[in-house]
Amino acid sequence: MEKFKFNLTNTAIDLYLFDGIFKPTGTTKLLVDSVISNCNGVVNKKILDLGSGCGVVAISLNKEGLSENIFYASDLNENTVECVMYNANKNNCKVNVKKGSLFEPWYQEKFDLIIDDISGVSSEIAEISGWFDGVPCASGVGGDILTNTFLEDSVNYLNTGGLVFFPVISFSNVKSILSTAEKTFDIVECVGRSEFMLPESMHSSIDILEKLKEAGYINFQNKFGTIIWYTEIYKAYNKT
């Protein structure tokens, strides 16, 4: 079990990773920060963290006062339930955590805020990156399959006035994802962006990246003698 610290605005939370659980990245941090700064004073809301991993997003939002006493989380990974409950307990939060794919565990439930925390990079990149060590990534070569399904289904699980936050990573088919978002929601706006350098572990796979880029599945910039990719966080909702 690995312990790590996750920094919030005014504090930090201790989290524990069980085996096979996705380790939070810069995208996770950007997602949390973007949700917090774009919720317009939202408090005590019913929040669903979909693809929760160790529960970092849900627990962070709970600690920042956005969620009700209890938060909701689910993940395909079997170890998640135990891991999220462990972290929630360590951080004095209550959680309703379920195992399942996308919205499978939440039949007929509705939420105020749904956070897409599901893998959204090209499966070919997931394989070479080391980010998904032992964690499944069935997002397809364009990295858009799961995110597109999430977006299309999410409207059915939102309360009136509810918000959806989702990351779009340039190591995926950005055009396809944003097109789906715009067909599903009235308003889709970018609320956060960070650029990252290609990790050293992927330097030997640059030719794979170039081929994926050429085929239109991913995008990146060649700069500073390396590859720069980005994550953007989008907020989507329907007009009431």
Next chain:
Amino acid sequence: MKTTDEVILTIESALELEKGSLSMDTSMGSIEQWDSLGHLSILSSLDILFDGLIAPIANISKAQSVNEILDILIENKLIEK
């Protein structure tokens, strides 16, 4: 010529951060460790990395994000464009 990876590692080390924790837009004030003293640690560590070639660069202290630091290093032909 040093690589961008070496620069990033140097900044991470100066700020006592875990490897891989910086993004291109991480900047002074955006994380706890990159305060005014953290900024001096970065400048000092970069000068050590580049064997004293950082000190003469007049505007390097104004570079307050990873992106800005890399831009100035490119401008001064210290890393690849």
Next chain:
Amino acid sequence: MKLYSIISDIQYYLPSRLLSNEDLVSDNPDWRMDDIEKKTGIKNRYICEDNQTSKDIALLACEKLFKNNIKRSEIDFLIVVTESPEYIAPAMSCDLQNILNLKTSVAAFDINLGCSGFVYGLMIADSILCANSYNNGILVCVDTYSKYISPNDRTCRPLFSDAASATLITRSQSKSVGPFELGTDGSGYQDLIVQNSGTKKQANIERNLLHMDGGAVFMFTMRTVPKVVNDLLKKEKYKIEDIDLFVFHQASKLVIDNIKRLLKLPDQKVYENYQLVGNTVSSSIPIALAQAKDDNRLKKGSIVMIVGFGVGLSWGATLIRYI
């Protein structure tokens, strides 16, 4: 007959109020004091009482000089280096002349410089003694930066201490002080500045507030100090090995460690006292010289290089031979 100057005595005064790292954390619980101490190297600062001014502590430093055999009537000039006078006018040296009961034929004037001020003051004192029939002068360096620093200024408050020093400089037939290397780069005047002070009014800025662009000042020291050291060595045809001790302005650990690195100076050749004294601005070098002597780091025949650098941006270096 050629005339020279010699430093006969250095006395200093540190206020009794101590500001420790624990005190700083108590005022600012969000400060990561371990990290601040690790990088600045400073554990303590000396701070004047609220009603204590630069004149008060300068007086105390000067009186210590008069306990050691020099008579007030023997003083021919008084130079005060300060950036925190009691008043903009008149010069604090005039006020001190009166309070110290020095003769009215004393030449008294202020110099508005900070961390390079002792070297500039020494150069002027040396010039006066070499050119005139004067015999003795006092060079006072005094700053109370604490009165300009905001209590939650994490850049400045951990660094600066208040202090005063009084150096007796006497005419001599043997060369002890010099040559001098001085310099100025006014393009950096805003990098270390007491804002909204003097006649320049700045709307929306608190009156008399110290602002320091730490990065800019740090890079200035890295660019300038090694060069001025090498220029001075070259001027006197010395090498680093010929210098027994380097006494730099005690800016902070980070600054001095980098200077040592750039000049490849072994630790034993560099005197440091910032840990327990802090950055006392213009008094930094004279206090370090006095403490180095007390610590037996200076002996007869020692060659010391002193280098001051900072606000202005200004710098100065000179050699002192202990004879």
